[in-house]
Amino acid sequence: MNRNKVIWGIVALVVLVTIAVSFGSRQSYSQRNKVESPTTDDLSRYPVVDYDTPEIANATEREARRLKSKRYDGQQYFVKKNPHPETDGVIVYDAVKPPPAIPIAESNLIVIGEINTATAFLANDKGSVYTEFTIRVDEIFRADNTGKITKDSIITTDRAGGYVRYQNGQKVIYRFDGQDFPEVGGHYLLFLKTEKDSPNYVLVTAYELKDGKARSLDTVIPYNEFNGTSDNLMQIIKTKVTALTTNEN
Numbered sequence: 001m002n003r004n005k006v007i008w009g010i011v012a013l014v015v016l017v018t019i020a021v022s023f024g025s026r027q028s029y030s031q032r033n034k035v036e037s038p039t040t041d042d043l044s045r046y047p048v049v050d051y052d053t054p055e056i057a058n059a060t061e062r063e064a065r066r067l068k069s070k071r072y073d074g075q076q077y078f079v080k081k082n083p084h085p086e087t088d089g090v091i092v093y094d095a096v097k098p099p100p101a102i103p104i105a106e107s108n109l110i111v112i113g114e115i116n117t118a119t120a121f122l123a124n125d126k127g128s129v130y131t132e133f134t135i136r137v138d139e140i141f142r143a144d145n146t147g148k149i150t151k152d153s154i155i156t157t158d159r160a161g162g163y164v165r166y167q168n169g170q171k172v173i174y175r176f177d178g179q180d181f182p183e184v185g186g187h188y189l190l191f192l193k194t195e196k197d198s199p200n201y202v203l204v205t206a207y208e209l210k211d212g213k214a215r216s217l218d219t220v221i222p223y224n225e226f227n228g229t230s231d232n233l234m235q236i237i238k239t240k241v242t243a244l245t246t247n248e249n
Contacts, residue, residue, distance in 0.1 A: 045183045046173055047131055048163040049120035051081075064199075065121065071196045072123035072130050072160065079122065079129050079164055079174055089173045092160075098178070099191075101216070101223045103204050104240045107191040109149060110142040111135070112209065115182045116154070120162030129162040129174050131181060132200065135190065142241050144194070157192050157201040178219045182206055189214065189233070207233060 056062040078092060099106045113135040120131050137153045149155060161175035182188050187209045192201035206217040207226070214230040216223035226233050 043163075043173060045118065045181050046161065046163050046175070047118050047120040048165050048171065049122055049129060050165050051079075051122070051126065052167055053122065066124055068132070068158070068198050068200050069121060069124045069130070071198050072128040073125045075123065075128040078160075079127055080172070081126070083166070083170065083172050085170065087172055088170075089175075092174070092176045094176055098218075098220045099204055101205075101220075101226055102237060102240060103191050104142070104237070104244050106193060107142065107204050108194050109144040109155075109192040109201060110140070110190070110237065110241065111137050111149070111155075111192070112139040112141075112187065112189050113137045113155070114187050115184050118181065118184050120164075122164070128160065129164050130158050130160050131162045132156060132158045133182060133203070135188075138187070141189075141237055155192075155201065156199070157190065157203045158198075159203040180217050180219070182208070182217060186210070188217065189230075189237070 056065055078090070080087075080090070083090075104110070116134045116136055118131055118133050120129055122129055133156065135155050135157065137149060137151055137155060139151070140149060143149060159179065159181065161173075161179065161181065163171050163173050165171045182190075182203075189207040189209055191204040191206065193204055195202045205223070207214045207230075208217060209230050212230055213228065214233045215227050226236070
């Protein structure tokens with residue numbers, strides 16, 4: 001009898017370890033009481049949404065927001081309903097391989113634009129938070145298949161992360177490690193893609209353009225390779241887009 005208990009105990013332990021390894025191979029997560037921004041100590045660029053934000057009254061607007069939020073549903077591990085009182089930040093460590101530093105093939109649309117607004121929203125199930133950015137387009141390097149994007153067009157993209165404010169006044173920032181947010185008023189080279197049924201683009205990555213310099217928005221190590229003179233980066237992108245277009249034709 002004791003021998004059977006030992007055997008079943010070993011089997012149970014193996015199963016638990018297998019589940020843990022399987023889960024960890026996809027993503028790993030960490031909570032930190034003090035969060036440092038990926039590229040800056042200033043977290044003011046991260047907008048805030050109230051956890052108890054009331055439902056949108058207008059049915060048309062409510063359905064439009066539901067479609068935009070849909071791709072962030074099913075991530076209950078991200079935003080906490082009742083975070084620990086001392087928690088002011090949750091960082092998600094994603095084990096999925098990041099895109100290339102210049103993700104031409106991974107992007108439906110590549111533009112230079114100015115960030116006009118940044119607004120945080122909760123997913124429909126409140127298990128995740130994301131930030132939506134509106135962008136005024138200055139220049140197009142790769143057009144999408146809609147044919148509707150032109151200079152001065154206003155487009156919308158989003159990225160997981162943002163501040164969530166709770167009823168007790170506690171504010172918790174949720175973000176993915178190595179992924180920063182563009183700043184309102186800043187000019188960026190943006191790599192965007194369409195995904196699922198959302199009318200928004202997904203922000204793949206971006207480079208801030210300032211004073212003739214380019215700086216990677218994200219801090220994945222290989223991205224630093226293209227920090228420096230923006231003219232050099234622009235030329236590389238034009239060459240790569242031309243090569244990709246030629247191959248597609």
